[in-house]
Amino acid sequence: MKTIIEPFKIKTVEAIYFTTKEERKDILEKAYYNPFSIHAKDVLIDLLTDSGTSAMSSNQWAGIMQGDESYAGSPSFFRFEESVRSITGMPLIIPTHQGRAAEKIIFTILGGKGKYFLSNTLFDTTRANIEFSGAEGIDLICDEGKHPSIPAPFKGNMDIVALQQTITKIGAENIPMVIITITNNSGGGQPVSMQNIKYVRNICAEYQIPFFIDACRFAETAYFIKLREEGYSNKTNLEIANEIFSYADGCTMSAKKDAFANIGGFLAMRDLELAIQCRNLLIVTEGFTTYGGLAGRDLEAIAIGLQEIMDEHYLQYRIRSIEYLTNKLIEAGVPVMQPAGGHAVYIDAKEFLPHIPVEQYPGQALVSALYEHGGVRGVEIGSLMFGKYDAEGKLIPAQLELVRLAIPRRVYTQSHIDYVAEVIIEVFEKKDVIKGLAIIEETPLLRHFTAKLKIIE
Numbered sequence: 064m065k066t067i068i069e070p071f072k073i074k075t076v077e078a079i080y081f082t083t084k085e086e087r088k089d090i091l092e093k094a095y096y097n098p099f100s101i102h103a104k105d106v107l108i109d110l111l112t113d114s115g116t117s118a119m120s121s122n123q124w125a126g127i128m129q130g131d132e133s134y135a136g137s138p139s140f141f142r143f144e145e146s147v148r149s150i151t152g153m154p155l156i157i158p159t160h161q162g163r164a165a166e167k168i169i170f171t172i173l174g175g176k177g178k179y180f181l182s183n184t185l186f187d188t189t190r191a192n193i194e195f196s197g198a199e200g201i202d203l204i205c206d207e208g209k210h211p212s213i214p215a216p217f218k219g220n221m222d223i224v225a226l227q228q229t230i231t232k233i234g235a236e237n238i239p240m241v242i243i244t245i246t247n248n249s250g251g252g253q254p255v256s257m258q259n260i261k262y263v264r265n266i267c268a269e270y271q272i273p274f275f276i277d278a279c280r281f282a283e284t285a286y287f288i289k290l291r292e293e294g295y296s297n298k299t300n301l302e303i304a305n306e307i308f309s310y311a312d313g314c315t316m317s318a319k320k321d322a323f324a325n326i327g328g329f330l331a332m333r334d335l336e337l338a339i340q341c342r343n344l345l346i347v348t349e350g351f352t353t354y355g356g357l358a359g360r361d362l363e364a365i366a367i368g369l370q371e372i373m374d375e376h377y378l379q380y381r382i383r384s385i386e387y388l389t390n391k392l393i394e395a396g397v398p399v400m401q402p403a404g405g406h407a408v409y410i411d412a413k414e415f416l417p418h419i420p421v422e423q424y425p426g427q428a429l430v431s432a433l434y435e436h437g438g439v440r441g442v443e444i445g446s447l448m449f450g451k452y453d454a455e456g457k458l459i460p461a462q463l464e465l466v467r468l469a470i471p472r473r474v475y476t477q478s479h480i481d482y483v484a485e486v487i488i489e490v491f492e493k494k495d496v497i498k499g500l501a502i503i504e505e506t507p508l509l510r511h512f513t514a515k516l517k518i519i520e
C-alpha cells in the first residue's frame with residue numbers, strides 16, 4: 064500500500080513564529096502555567112484544540128462570498144438546513160453560534176434541580192451547561208474506556224448494564240435525556256459502535272427517555288465504524304452517518320469540529336414541541352431562527368464543510384494522520400491512549416510522570432513541559448479540567464490524567480507532526496526533572512480555562 068497523503072494542496076499559507084526555549088520559559092511563567100493564557104503567536108505548533116482551527120477549502124471561501132445576510136429567511140440558511148438534514152435526517156434544525164449555545168438552550172429547557180443527564184462521557188462545556196441548570200451529569204463509560212493503554216475498537220461505548228441500573232436507581236422520570244458523545248472527546252477521542260448506539264436507543268425507547276447525540280465528530284466515528292465494525296465496510300460514510308442519526312431523537316453539534324468551520328453549531332430534533340421551546344430561547348439569546356447567532360456566510364461555510372467531511376479520502380487521511388503520530392510515540396515507549404482516536408493523541412500523564420501525584424496535576428505539568436521544550440501547545444484533560452473538591456476541600460481527582468494533542472483539520476503537514484513526535488520523545492527522555500504544579504487561583508466552573516498555577520519547588 065502507498066503512503067496515504069494529504070488529500071489537498073496548499074493555496075494560502077500562514078507564517079508560524081519561532082521562539083527560543085529561554086523565551087518560552089518566561090512566557091510560561093507569565094501565563095501561570097496555563098496554555099490558555101499563552102498568546103497564539105508564541106506557539107509554534109498549536110494542538111490546543113481542533114475546534115474552529117480547521118483550514119477551510121476554496122469552496123468554503125467561495126461560499127462565504129455568496130453568504131446572504133438577510134435577517135430572516137436567508138437562502139444561506141436554507142442551504143445550511145438542507146446540508147444538515149442530508150446527514151442527520153432531522154426535520155427541525157436550529158442554528159447556534161457554537162456547540163455550547165445549543166447545549167445552553169437544550170439544558171435550560173430540559174435541565175434543572177433533581178434532573179440527571181446520562182452519557183458515555185460528557186464534554187466539559189456539556190457538563191458545565193448541565194450543572195449550570197442545576198441538574199447533574201453522569202458518565203457511564205464502558206470498562207475498556209477506563210484503561211488508556213489497553214486497545215479496543217470502540218472504547219467510547221456506553222456501559223449498557225450501568226445505564227440500565229442507573230435508570231432503575233434514579234427513575235426514568237428524573238432523566239430528561241441520554242446523550243452519547245461521538246467521538247468521545249474527553250475519553251480519548253474514541254469511537255462508539257453502531258451496536259452500542261442501537262442498544263442505548265433501545266433502552267431509552269423502553270423507558271421513554273429522549274436519546275440525543277453530541278455529534279461534534281460524527282464523521283470520524285462513522286469512518287471508524289466503517290473500518291472496525293462488522294457489516295459496514297461496504298457502506299459509504301454518508302450511509303453510516305445517516306444510520307447513526309436515525310436512532311436519535313436529536314443532536315447537538317459544534318460546527319467548529321467536523322464541519323471545517325471556524326464558528327457555528329446547531330441543534331436538531333424530531334419533536335416539534337421541544338423545537339418550539341428551543342426556538343423561543345434561541346430568539347432571546349442567539350438570534351432569529353434562520354441565523355441563530357451566525358452570519359449568513361458562516362452558514363454557507365458549514366453547509367459546504369459538512370459535505371466535504373464525508374469524503375472517503377479525507378477521512379482515511381485524517382484517521383491515518385492521528386494513527387501515525389500515535390504509533391511513533393508507542394514505538395518510543397511513550398504511554399498513550401490506544402488505539403489512536405479520531406482527532407487527537409492522548410498521552411497518559413499519570414504513566415508519563417509517575418513521580419507527580421494527581422494533586423500536583425501531572426497533565427498540566429506535562430503540557431507546560433511540551434511548550435517549554437518545543438513550543439507545542441496541548442491541553443490537560445484530567446483533574447485540572449474535571450477535578451472536584453470534597454467537603455474537606457480535598458481534591459477528588461478525574462478518572463484519567465490525560466494530555467490531549469488535538470490536530471487541527473487540514474492545517475499541519477507530516478513534517479510538523481514529525482517535529483511534534485520528536486518534542487514529546489525528548490521530553491519523555493528527560494521527564495524526571497519535570498515538577499508538579501499547584502493552583503493559586505481558580506473559578507468554580509470550567510476552571511481550567513482561567514486557572515493560575517505555580518511550580519512546586
Ligand SMILES: *Cc1c(COP(=O)(O)O)cnc(C)c1O
Binds near residue numbers: 164188277317327328
Ligand atoms: C467542542 C465540543 C463541544 C462544544 O462546542 P463549542 O463549539 O466549543 O461550544 C461539545 N461537545 C463536544 C464533544 C465537543 O468536542
